[in-house]
Amino acid sequence: MSRRGPVAKPGGSIRERCVSEQASLEILEKSGRIAAARLAGDLDIVTSESVKRELAGLVDSGHDSLVLDLSGVGFVDSSGLGALVALHRHAESQGGQFSVRAVPPQVQRLFAITRLDDLLAVES
Numbered sequence: 001m002s003r004r005g006p007v008a009k010p011g012g013s014i015r016e017r018c019v020s021e022q023a024s025l026e027i028l029e030k031s032g033r034i035a036a037a038r039l040a041g042d043l044d045i046v047t048s049e050s051v052k053r054e055l056a057g058l059v060d061s062g063h064d065s066l067v068l069d070l071s072g073v074g075f076v077d078s079s080g081l082g083a084l085v086a087l088h089r090h091a092e093s094q095g096g097q098f099s100v101r102a103v104p105p106q107v108q109r110l111f112a113i114t115r116l117d118d119l120l121a122v123e124s
Helices: 048-060 078-093 105-114
Strands: 015-020 023-031 034-043 065-076 097-101 121-123
Touching (some): 015 048, 023 048, 034 078, 065 078, 065 105
Antiparallel strands (some): 015 023
């Protein structure tokens, strides 16, 4: 698994962490109690643990409202679904909220089949 540290982006606050060859996670915003991130690539057995660890760290550092943009995600397997459920539970246990946005149609169908859309807050 390949990992990259913070990468300076023009204009400032966006940082990217490559969690594997199959996925990258960008932290888009960390202000006050809100954090937003964008995931690109696959959320699967190879990437889910790293993604979960990175995002749970944001919750642990006081960002109790966490939003994950899934617009760049092409594939999610059962371990990826498990990571999303774990993030939801972790945020709730800290008095916070976890939501996803910009969910691609194929991932929306998976959420509907597994009824994950009943558990997660899904933003448009």
